[in-house]
Amino acid sequence: MMSFTRIPRKTWSNWLGVAPFLAFCLAFEIVPVLLLLSGSFSDKQGAFSLGNYAKISAPIYVRSFWNSIQISAITAILGAILGLLIGYAIFRLPSPRVREALIALSDVTTNFAGAPLAFAFIVILGSNGVVTLAFEKYFALKLYPAFSIYSYSGLVLAYLYFQLPLMILLIIPAFAGLRREWWESAHNLGANTFQYWRRIALPILTPSLIAGIVLLFANAFGAYATAWTLGGSNITLATIQIAFTITGEVLHDPGAGDALAVVSLLIMGVCIAIYQFANSRARRWAR
Amino acid sequence: MAYLELQNVSKLFGAVAAVKDFNLAVEKGAFVSLLGPSGCGKTTTLRMIAGFEMPDAGALTLDGMDITSVPPNKRGTGMVFQAYALFPNMNVRDNVAFGLEVTGHPKQEIDERVREMLALVRLDDTAKRFPHQLSGGQQQRIALARALAIRPRVLLLDEPLSALDAVVRVALRGEIRRIQLELGITTVYVTHDQEEALSISDRVVVMNQGLIEQTGSPEEIYRQPQTRFVAAFIGTANQLNGVVVDRTQVRFGEILLRAPVPSGLNESSKAVVLVRPESIAIHAAAPTDAHNVLEGTIQTITFLGPITRVGVDVGGTRVVADMAASNRAAFTHTQHVWLSFPPDACQVMANQ
Amino acid sequence: MKQRPLVLQSLLVALFVAYMILPIIATYIFSIATKWDITLMPEGYTLEWYQTAFDHPYFSITLTNSFIVSIAAVLVGLLFIVPTTYWVHTRVPSAKPLLDLLMILPFGIPAVVLALALIRVYAFPPFARSPFLLISACVIFSMPFMYRPVSNSLMAIDVHTLTESALSLGANTLQILLRVIAPNILPGILSGSLLVFATVFAEFTLANLITGASFKTFPILLVEFTRRDGRIAAALSVISFTVAWLASIAILWGSGRGRKPTEEALGAR
Numbered sequence: 001m002m003s004f005t006r007i008p009r010k011t012w013s014n015w016l017g018v019a020p021f022l023a024f025c026l027a028f029e030i031v032p033v034l035l036l037l038s039g040s041f042s043d044k045q046g047a048f049s050l051g052n053y054a055k056i057s058a059p060i061y062v063r064s065f066w067n068s069i070q071i072s073a074i075t076a077i078l079g080a081i082l083g084l085l086i087g088y089a090i091f092r093l094p095s096p097r098v099r100e101a102l103i104a105l106s107d108v109t110t111n112f113a114g115a116p117l118a119f120a121f122i123v124i125l126g127s128n129g130v131v132t133l134a135f136e137k138y139f140a141l142k143l144y145p146a147f148s149i150y151s152y153s154g155l156v157l158a159y160l161y162f163q164l165p166l167m168i169l170l171i172i173p174a175f176a177g178l179r180r181e182w183w184e185s186a187h188n189l190g191a192n193t194f195q196y197w198r199r200i201a202l203p204i205l206t207p208s209l210i211a212g213i214v215l216l217f218a219n220a221f222g223a224y225a226t227a228w229t230l231g232g233s234n235i236t237l238a239t240i241q242i243a244f245t246i247t248g249e250v251l252h253d254p255g256a257g258d259a260l261a262v263v264s265l266l267i268m269g270v271c272i273a274i275y276q277f278a279n280s281r282a283r284r285w286a287r
Numbered sequence: 288m289a290y291l292e293l294q295n296v297s298k299l300f301g302a303v304a305a306v307k308d309f310n311l312a313v314e315k316g317a318f319v320s321l322l323g324p325s326g327c328g329k330t331t332t333l334r335m336i337a338g339f340e341m342p343d344a345g346a347l348t349l350d351g352m353d354i355t356s357v358p359p360n361k362r363g364t365g366m367v368f369q370a371y372a373l374f375p376n377m378n379v380r381d382n383v384a385f386g387l388e389v390t391g392h393p394k395q396e397i398d399e400r401v402r403e404m405l406a407l408v409r410l411d412d413t414a415k416r417f418p419h420q421l422s423g424g425q426q427q428r429i430a431l432a433r434a435l436a437i438r439p440r441v442l443l444l445d446e447p448l449s450a451l452d453a454v455v456r457v458a459l460r461g462e463i464r465r466i467q468l469e470l471g472i473t474t475v476y477v478t479h480d481q482e483e484a485l486s487i488s489d490r491v492v493v494m495n496q497g498l499i500e501q502t503g504s505p506e507e508i509y510r511q512p513q514t515r516f517v518a519a520f521i522g523t524a525n526q527l528n529g530v531v532v533d534r535t536q537v538r539f540g541e542i543l544l545r546a547p548v549p550s551g552l553n554e555s556s557k558a559v560v561l562v563r564p565e566s567i568a569i570h571a572a573a574p575t576d577a578h579n580v581l582e583g584t585i586q587t588i589t590f591l592g593p594i595t596r597v598g599v600d601v602g603g604t605r606v607v608a609d610m611a612a613s614n615r616a617a618f619t620h621t622q623h624v625w626l627s628f629p630p631d632a633c634q635v636m637a638n639q
Numbered sequence: 640m641k642q643r644p645l646v647l648q649s650l651l652v653a654l655f656v657a658y659m660i661l662p663i664i665a666t667y668i669f670s671i672a673t674k675w676d677i678t679l680m681p682e683g684y685t686l687e688w689y690q691t692a693f694d695h696p697y698f699s700i701t702l703t704n705s706f707i708v709s710i711a712a713v714l715v716g717l718l719f720i721v722p723t724t725y726w727v728h729t730r731v732p733s734a735k736p737l738l739d740l741l742m743i744l745p746f747g748i749p750a751v752v753l754a755l756a757l758i759r760v761y762a763f764p765p766f767a768r769s770p771f772l773l774i775s776a777c778v779i780f781s782m783p784f785m786y787r788p789v790s791n792s793l794m795a796i797d798v799h800t801l802t803e804s805a806l807s808l809g810a811n812t813l814q815i816l817l818r819v820i821a822p823n824i825l826p827g828i829l830s831g832s833l834l835v836f837a838t839v840f841a842e843f844t845l846a847n848l849i850t851g852a853s854f855k856t857f858p859i860l861l862v863e864f865t866r867r868d869g870r871i872a873a874a875l876s877v878i879s880f881t882v883a884w885l886a887s888i889a890i891l892w893g894s895g896r897g898r899k900p901t902e903e904a905l906g907a908r
Contacts, residue, residue, distance in 0.1 A: 014730040018738075021723040025741050028775045032756035033748065039759060089651040102652065108887040109659045115843050115862045116876040116883075120662035122865065123669045123873065128676040130665050137679060165659065181372030184339055185430075187359045188366045189386030189437055199385070203376040222749030225843040229862050242751045246758060246848050254759070261752040272747040284419060285375040 033265070040258035052259035061241060061260060068221055068238040069267075071152060075159040076216035080209060082160075083167025090168065091175040103172065106165030113162045118229035121158045125149040150231050158226055163216050170215065174208035174282065207282035211275050218271035221264070238264050288351060290315035290473055291336070291441055296345030298331050305331040307497040309345070313441075313475065313490075318467055320476045320484040323494035324520070329477045332494075333443050336475060338362050349440055365434030369446040371426040373418040379405070379429050380414040386437035404432035407466055424455040431463065435470070442467070442474045448483065460487050481521050485509060493517050515636060518561045525567070525606050527560040528638055537635055540602055545578045546633035557638040566632035567608035569597055570625040571617060577627035581606060585622045588615065599626060663880060670873035688870040695871070697860050705857035708770065708846070709839040712777040713832045716785040719778075721828055724786055725820070728793045729802070742783045750780060750844035758849060773849045777839045784838055785831040792827030796820075830890045837886035841879060 043049035056062075093099045124131045127144050135141045147153050178201055186196045224239040233240070238260060245257025289312035296309040306328040313319050321329035334340045336347065338359030346355045354362055365386075373382050383404050387397045405411045408428040418426055427447055434442060444463070448456045464487050467474050478484050484491050485505040493500040493508060493516075500520075501513045512518035515526070529539040531552050537544045537560050546560050574580060583601035595615045599606050608626055618624065670688055672681030692698055727734045745753075757776055758768075766772050798820060805815045843858035851859075861879060864872035 014726075015734065017726040018723060018731060018734050021719055022741075024719065024775075025779070028757065029741075029744065029748070029753075029779045032760040033752075035760055036752070036756040086651050086655045089648040090655075092648060093652070102656070104887075104891055105656070105659055107891075108884065111837065111841075111887070112663075112880070112883060114841050115858050115865065116666070116841070116879040117662070119861070119865050119869075119872050119876045120666040120880075122869070123665045124662050130675070130679065131661070133679055161658070161662065164655070168655075179370070179372065181368045181370060182374060184337075184359075185366065185368065185372045185374070185433075186385070186389075187339075188337055188362075188364065189389065189433065190360045191385070191389040192360060195389045199389070200374050200376065204374075218746070222751075224749070224751050225858070225862075229843075229865055232866075239749055239751045242749075242755055243844075243848055246751075246755055247851070257755055258759070261755050264749055264752055265747070268747045268749060272743065276743075 036258055036261055037265075040255070040262045042255075044255070052255040055253060055256040056259045056263070058256075060236065061256065064236045064238050064241045064260075065263065067152065067236050071155055071159065071237065072217045072220035075156055075163045075220045076213050078156070079160055079163030079167045079216045080213045083164050083212065084171055084205075084209065086164070087168040087171040088175060091172050103169070106168045110162050110165040110169060113223060114225035115229045117161060118158060118226045121149050121154065121161070121230065125154065125157065150234060152235065154230060155227055155235065158230060159220050159223065162226075163220065166219060167212050167216060170212040171205075171208060174205055177208075177282075177285075178204060204285060207278045207285070211278035211282060214271045214274045214278070218268050218275070221267060221271070288348070289313055290317075290350060291475070292348045293332070293336070294346045294348070296332070296335060296342045296347065298328075298335060298340055299343050304497050306335070306342075309497075309499065311492060311499075311502075313473055315473055316471045318464070318474045318476065318487065318489045320478060320488040320491045321494055322478055322481060322484040322491050322520075323500075325479060326496075327494040328497040329479075329494050330445055333366075333445055333475060333477045336441065337364050337366050337443050363437070363440045364443050365437055365439030365441070366443040366445065367427070367430050367434050367447045369449055371418070371423070371430050371450070373426055373430055373433070375418055378415055378417050379410070379421075382418070382429060383433045383436050385433065390437070400436055404436045407435065407469070408432045408462070422455075423451050424459055427451065427459060428462070431466070435466070435472070440473065442472050444474065444476045446477055446479065448478070449480070456483075463487065485521070493520065495520075511634065512561065513636075515559060515561075515638075518634070518636075522563060523607065524561045524563055527562065527604065527606075529558055529560060531556050531558050531635075535630070539581075540604075542579075542581065544633065545630040546635050547630065548635050552635065552637055558635050559638040561634045561636065562628050562632055564596060564607045564609040565594075567606070567626050567628045569599075569608050569610055569614075569618065570627065571622070573625050574627050578630055579628050579633070581626040583624060583626065585618060585620055585624055588618065588620060590615070597624075599624060601626070666873055666876050666880065670870070670877045672870075688874040691868075692864075692871045692874045695860075697855060701855045701857045701860040704770070704854055705840055708774055708777055708842075708856060709836045711774045712781055712839040713785075713835050715774070715778045716782065716835050717828070717832065720782055720785045721789055721831075724789045724793065725798075725824075728790070729798055738786070742786045745780055745783055750842075751848065753780060754845050754848035768850055768853055770850060770854045773846055773854065776845045776849055777842060780842070780845060781835045781838045784834040788827035788831040788834070789824060790827075792824040796823045826893060829893050833886045833890045833893070837883050840882055840886075 291313040293311045298306040383401045501517045518524045529537040581601045583599040587598035589596045594609045673683035675681040846856040861875040
């Protein structure tokens with residue numbers, strides 16, 4: 001953090017400079033979200049009610065949340081484990097240029113979510129996709145119908161495409177934060193490689209790992225475009241149900257939409273809070 | 288045979304030799320410093336003793352045993368790093384206990400040793416604290432306790448004070464010496480700070496470009512530098528370039544300086560006369576009863592606390608001389624002065 | 640002894656690279672393939688799908704719309720977020736935690752929820768389902784990408800010391816801004832702008848839910864075609880990927896080594 005030696009003289013008029021931006025955030029972020037929150041606790045006449053939350057206990061909504069949580073958890077954990085391993089492999093590459101190139105690749109691909117990505121997966125793993133055909137031809141392995149890119153298993157593969165590079169980007173700085181002297185001290189004091197990883201490296205990496213997992217979870221939980229492009233209404237996720245209440249493709253119930261949105265916000269909020277906490281932990285150690 | 292010996296040790300990094308044909312014998316219980324500018328190979332030498340670098344040639348023996356190919360975690364050397372290197376995820380107690388725990392000592396013994404070590408470094412009450420809650424000096428003392436907890440056969444310190452403030456640095460170096468003497472532990476200490484090396488060590492090894500320039504007691508290193516590098520690196524020395532006249536005289540410009548010329552130097556060969564500033568006296572008038580008198584003009588007068596250092600231009604050569612601060616008022620800038628120094632304060636060496 | 644980890648290491652990296660580029664390459668090839676459904680490689684190559692896509696009446700409309708929204712989001716960012724960030728850094732440091740918090744919030748609000756919230760509040764004309772509302776939503780959604788690089792470059796140069804030394808050398812406020820501050824934070828502003836552009840250009844959720852059919856963007860057209868004609872969808876995907884690649888390369892190239900766009904944005908989370 002910077003230290004500011006000059007003491008601003010007119011503090012309150014200085015705050016005026018921030019006012020336009022604050023007004024914008026209030027108008028298009030804070031107030032709408034707060035109104036959504038209050039709306040979720042009101043009935044059609046505007047009186048306080050828990051009716052909307054009763055509505056979302058319907059099996060379809062409960063299943064959509066359960067699916068969202070499962071997909072997010074699976075892709076977060078798989079992404080974190082694979083990202084940790086691949087991230088370490090990249091981090092330990094002898095050539096800095098190759099390492100830089102792979103980090104740049106991760107940087108680009110983690111932003112490749114959405115419709116084009118979903119379509120690219122249809123191209124390779126659709127029922128006539130090139131990978132599907134290659135499996136059939138060279139391994140005599142029919143992927144369909146056990147696997148389908150349009151189903152949840154396909155969704156996991158497609159999500160991993162942006163989860164994996166995100167984890168790699170998050171974990172490489174953490175590896176870089178492991179100081180060589182820690183390994184050398186541990187080794188000097190008699191520890192072997194396993195003892196070093198178990199007692200020093202992994203505990204130090206844990207906050208970054210947790211931060212990565214919750215961030216990946218939130219990333220997947222909030223995703224919509226990829227799932228919608230791949231599965232359309234075949235896939236029941238929380239975000240897809242919320243979108244339905246906007247577009248009115250099924251029984252259009254704005255109240256239920258509000259409640260679904262609030263529950264999603266709650267889950268996301270918990271993720272961001274854990275992320276912030278874990279990250280501050282990681283930073284404190286990195287001093 | 289000495290307790291710790293390095294015989295003809297060399298280490299290459301690519302095509303560059305970091306350490307060349309290095310020989311060192313450290314007696315049990317001795318405190319030896321490796322002193323030199325950065326890149327001189329001192330840290331590489333220490334890391335070879337610890338086992339973090341494999342020598343490309345030569346052998347290391349410790350307590351009569353060849354340790355050249357023993358892995359670092361089996362060597363029993365305790366190392367203290369420049370940047371503390373405490374494990375950030377463990378509190379002080381766990382840091383100090385680490386080396387004993389990974390080698391499977393019983394818990395009771397560990398607890399006892401931790402207490403003993405924390406008392407030794409005078410930080411008994413910090414056991415529950417985490418490294419980030421300690422000051423730099425405290426962290427380094429814990430690092431010392433951690434290295435000593437495993438009862439190492441040799442204690443290795445790699446510039447342990449360079450990350451600390453000046454005041455803490457002086458205090459902690461006294462602590463290190465006290466603990467070293469108390470335990471009688473054989474210690475190899477790497478530093479680039481000559482004052483640190485001279486004040487703390489039994490013996491000093493001055494290194495330059497992978498080679499040993501000189502080995503000796505701090506007094507020897509200071510008073511009888513064997514090479515120009517040592518003379519220039521340790522303290523401040525005036526270097527007067529001249530030509531040998533005979534066994535007792537060197538011609539410096541038009542002046543004949545009386546100085547003991549070593550037997551290796553022949554007449555009319557090029558030589559350099561080294562004189563420390565504290566050996567030179569300054570006179571406002573030409574002295575009548577002194578040897579080695581130089582004449583010049585004062586260029587600079589620098590107040591250094593207990594002494595004042597005067598820079599004098601002697602026919603194009605800058606000569607510095609120290610005087611007691613109380614004499615300062617007698618001299619002014621651009622004043623014409625005479626300098627003198629006794630022959631036995633001079634050291635003559637070849638000018639390659 | 641060192642052999643095995645190296646093999647495993649290379650294998651992991653190779654698999655990762657394959658996973659990352661295979662879908663992209665396949666899409667590029669698919670977009671120029673005449674027929675590619677039963678053979679391992681396409682039977683022939685053509686640019687027909689691009690031609691068909693270009694000829695589609697919605698192609699230029701949606702492309703234009705997407706450019707309008709993306710450029711508008713960048714402009715709002717430049718006129719709003721950059722000055723605010725600078726102002727907070729130099730004049731109201733006590734507002735920095737608030738600003739940081741506001742810049743984290745968008746990560747915690749799924750796009751569908753943001754769309755829902757905005758539609759509920761702005762259900763009246765002229766806001767309802769308007770491109771204006773879409774642009775506002777995109778600004779909220781993408782503002783961390785603008786804020787983080789700018790904030791980081793302001794931190795990196797220590798605006799205060801620079802301003803004070805410029806003042807002591809006799810520079811006035813305008814000279815300081817134009818000749819000292821701006822050149823130093825320009826790479827941050829550039830990389831932020833490109834990142835906002837790329838993010839908003841690829842944005843499907845907000846556009847589909849806020850404006851939908853009344854103001855179609857390029858990703859909406861793409862999703863429609865994934866259900867109608869895969870080959871044209873491939874051509875559109877390639878265009879979309881290419882825009883993203885170009886923006887990323889420009890960011891990497893423009894901001895020099897060591898400053899990576901996503902890392903920058905992640906700093907905010």
